[in-house]
Amino acid sequence: MEGNGFPMRVAYYKGCLASLSAKELDSSTQALAPKVGLELVELESVTCCGAGDIHEAEPDYYLHLNARILAYAEATGADTLMTVCNVCTLNLRQANWMLKKDEALLERVNKNLRTVGVPSYSGSVEVKHLLWLIAEGEGYELLKVAAHKGLKGLKVAPFYGCQILRPSKLLGFEDPDRPWSLEAIITACGGEPIDYPAKIKCCGFPIIQAREETALGELIQPIEQAMEAGADVMVTPCPLCHLSLDAWQSKLKKATGRDFAMPILHLSQLIGVAAGLEDSELKFKRHVVSVKPMLEKLAT
Amino acid sequence: MSEAAVHTEAATMQVRLKIWRFDSETGERALRDYEIDAPEWSCLLDVLDIIKDRVDGTLAYRKSCRMMICGSCGMRMDGAAVLACKERMKPIVDSGHVPVISAMGNLPILKDLVVDMEPFWSKMRAMKPWLQPGYEEPPARERLASQEQMNVIHKEALCINCGCCVSECNSMESDPDFLGPAALAKGMRFVGDARDGAEIERLEAYNSEHGIWDCTRCYFCTERCPKGVDPRDAIAKLGAESIKHGIDRDMGAKHAKWFVTSAKTTGWLRETELVPKTQGVVSAIKEVKFAMGLARRGKVPPPFPPHVAEGVGESRALYDLVSEQGRDGAAGIVQGERALARIEHTDEGGARRDAPEITPGETPPHAEG
Numbered sequence: 166m167e168g169n170g171f172p173m174r175v176a177y178y179k180g181c182l183a184s185l186s187a188k189e190l191d192s193s194t195q196a197l198a199p200k201v202g203l204e205l206v207e208l209e210s211v212t213c214c215g216a217g218d219i220h221e222a223e224p225d226y227y228l229h230l231n232a233r234i235l236a237y238a239e240a241t242g243a244d245t246l247m248t249v250c251n252v253c254t255l256n257l258r259q260a261n262w263m264l265k266k267d268e269a270l271l272e273r274v275n276k277n278l279r280t281v282g283v284p285s286y287s288g289s290v291e292v293k294h295l296l297w298l299i300a301e302g303e304g305y306e307l308l309k310v311a312a313h314k315g316l317k318g319l320k321v322a323p324f325y326g327c328q329i330l331r332p333s334k335l336l337g338f339e340d341p342d343r344p345w346s347l348e349a350i351i352t353a354c355g356g357e358p359i360d361y362p363a364k365i366k367c368c369g370f371p372i373i374q375a376r377e378e379t380a381l382g383e384l385i386q387p388i389e390q391a392m393e394a395g396a397d398v399m400v401t402p403c404p405l406c407h408l409s410l411d412a413w414q415s416k417l418k419k420a421t422g423r424d425f426a427m428p429i430l431h432l433s434q435l436i437g438v439a440a441g442l443e444d445s446e447l448k449f450k451r452h453v454v455s456v457k458p459m460l461e462k463l464a465t
Numbered sequence: 466m467s468e469a470a471v472h473t474e475a476a477t478m479q480v481r482l483k484i485w486r487f488d489s490e491t492g493e494r495a496l497r498d499y500e501i502d503a504p505e506w507s508c509l510l511d512v513l514d515i516i517k518d519r520v521d522g523t524l525a526y527r528k529s530c531r532m533m534i535c536g537s538c539g540m541r542m543d544g545a546a547v548l549a550c551k552e553r554m555k556p557i558v559d560s561g562h563v564p565v566i567s568a569m570g571n572l573p574i575l576k577d578l579v580v581d582m583e584p585f586w587s588k589m590r591a592m593k594p595w596l597q598p599g600y601e602e603p604p605a606r607e608r609l610a611s612q613e614q615m616n617v618i619h620k621e622a623l624c625i626n627c628g629c630c631v632s633e634c635n636s637m638e639s640d641p642d643f644l645g646p647a648a649l650a651k652g653m654r655f656v657g658d659a660r661d662g663a664e665i666e667r668l669e670a671y672n673s674e675h676g677i678w679d680c681t682r683c684y685f686c687t688e689r690c691p692k693g694v695d696p697r698d699a700i701a702k703l704g705a706e707s708i709k710h711g712i713d714r715d716m717g718a719k720h721a722k723w724f725v726t727s728a729k730t731t732g733w734l735r736e737t738e739l740v741p742k743t744q745g746v747v748s749a750i751k752e753v754k755f756a757m758g759l760a761r762r763g764k765v766p767p768p769f770p771p772h773v774a775e776g777v778g779e780s781r782a783l784y785d786l787v788s789e790q791g792r793d794g795a796a797g798i799v800q801g802e803r804a805l806a807r808i809e810h811t812d813e814g815g816a817r818r819d820a821p822e823i824t825p826g827e828t829p830p831h832a833e834g
Contacts, residue, residue: 225797369681
């Protein structure tokens with residue numbers, strides 16, 4: 166077992182979305198972290214993980230890019246690299262797994278890293294999503310204290326997305342068919358978790374530009390089911406799912422004539438509301454679907 | 466019990482399960498409860514055999530080899546596709562959980578647990594799943610393939626055509642014409658075969674509208690495959706091979722290539738330029754209204770000045786270095802693929818079917834008719 170006592174110092178990998186179009190994910194994560202015992206060491210000199218696309222277009226480059234991120238995470242002295250995105254989590258864990266299991270591969274990649282001036286990677290880092298750090302153990306205990314304002318029984322539909330559950334041999338935090346972590350967090354925050362079958366299915370985002378119709382056919386399932394199950398709001402640990410569920414809802418409206426008006430929250434925002442974060446940290450104005458109905462419900 | 470019986474009869478357990486029965490002729494469907502005694506070593510298929518033998522002879526399901534090689538007994542347990550002959554019942558019985566058995570998804574149900582495999586086979590046929598060596602007459606001497614060459618397609622060759630991957634393919638649910646994980650994995654089995662001479666024609670065909678780039682990367686196929694084929698990995702390799710050979714006109718390929726360009730120029734994804742780079746400028750203009758809506762919420766970061774990652778020079782240098790080393794195409798994934806195939810066969814991690822609670826709402830998706 167690694168030393169994972171709280172407060173915990175972790176290397177923080179933001180990824181593209183939290184750096185750019187989902188800045189609200191970054192600001193809420195940064196504000197929430199100290200309240201749940203996480204000291205974030207932000208990685209400055211890192212790039213995109215490739216989002217599965219570089220893995221598909223230039224697989225060897227994908228591996229090197231991720232090895233470089235892992236090497237800089239290791240250089241901080243932290244033994245955990247914290248992610249806030251499903252896709253980053255899978256890409257980094259997959260690369261980490263390959264490098265840890267194959268000495269010859271690690272040696273070849275390290276030689277290339279050193280050639281371009283990047284420190285070698287020894288394989289000591291574990292990649293973990295924020296969700297996993299606070300869904301159990303000490304992190305969970307701290308979360309319960311931090312979420313002092315509660316959610317007044319708000320009905321929250323957890324949406325896991327794909328790449329934090331599958332392939333489970335690479336992710337492995339929880340049963341991919343019966344995950345429980347988001348439900349545990351919703352409950353700790355004073356909300357009521359809503360159950361529905363599509364919570365573990367795909368939001369369609371990876372093909373939303375190349376195959377919009379197919380993607381929308383996937384996207385509608387969780388939103389429709391969450392609404393029918395009586396959810397006030399949906400929460401997701403992935404900014405790509407967030408973008409799809411939030412920003413592309415208008416396209417569902419256009420395609421089906423139904424206005425779902427379902428507010429979509431990042432995980433850090435949902436906890437942030439229960440922990441009393443400021444508006445400037447939650448940045449709800451950056452959402453496409455208004456979260457006002459939820460805030461009004463909480464204000465009564 | 467006689468002494469002889471003690472030595473020959475295994476201990477028994479009481480098994481409870483529910484089965485979604487379905488009759489496509491009448492459209493009648495019902496969730497029926499069953500409770501039987503079965504030997505402790507029983508798998509799901511043994512339990513179904515006992516039910517059919519002693520309780521209800523009208524129960525329909527497919528089976529043949531009983532040893533995970535014929536691929537006949539694919540079905541769903543608690544909404545997840547499994548091979549009935551692979552699932553041990555003892556841990557489930559011990560947990561007190563009552564599993565729900567239903568037919569596989571994404572294929573029409575004929576009766577109870579039997580699906581019509583014709584859509585599956587027609588996609589398989591579309592892959593031209595035979596060697597096309599590119600010569601009319603056999604050469605004078607036998608052509609030998611090295612172990613190293615065959616390792617490239619080892620795991621893809623393990624497929625037993627059971628359909629468990631297809632059952633839960635999220636893209637196929639939305640686009641029934643998607644070639645899907647089983648057929649595409651079969652495609653990689655031939656594209657990667659050193660003896661095949663039709664690689665380019667195959668890649669061209671697999672790059673069709675319902676081909677490689679229709680995959681939404683939900684990883685259900687990889688999760689469900691009982692043989693460690695890892696179809697998603699096979700699809701990624703077909704993508705990598707396509708791009709290597711310049712077969713990149715599909716929007717999916719352009720999308721993937723833009724990530725490479727982004728990583729080596731600014732380090733971070735150049736989100737705002739992704740739409741025109743993927744869809745072309747004309748389509749992108751049609752999206753202007755949608756994009757303006759996003760821009761008002763800060764979802765369209767201005768491309769200028771670019772958001773450049775510190776040390777992006779290293780990222781570009783890595784790209785150049787790796788390109789020189791020539792592991793482009795599927796060769797760049799192979800080293801991980803072999804390792805990944807190995808873990809697929811261990812019992813570490815993975816789904817547990819003995820958990821007491823199930824995700825509610827599972828019904829055979831095509832049962833509504």
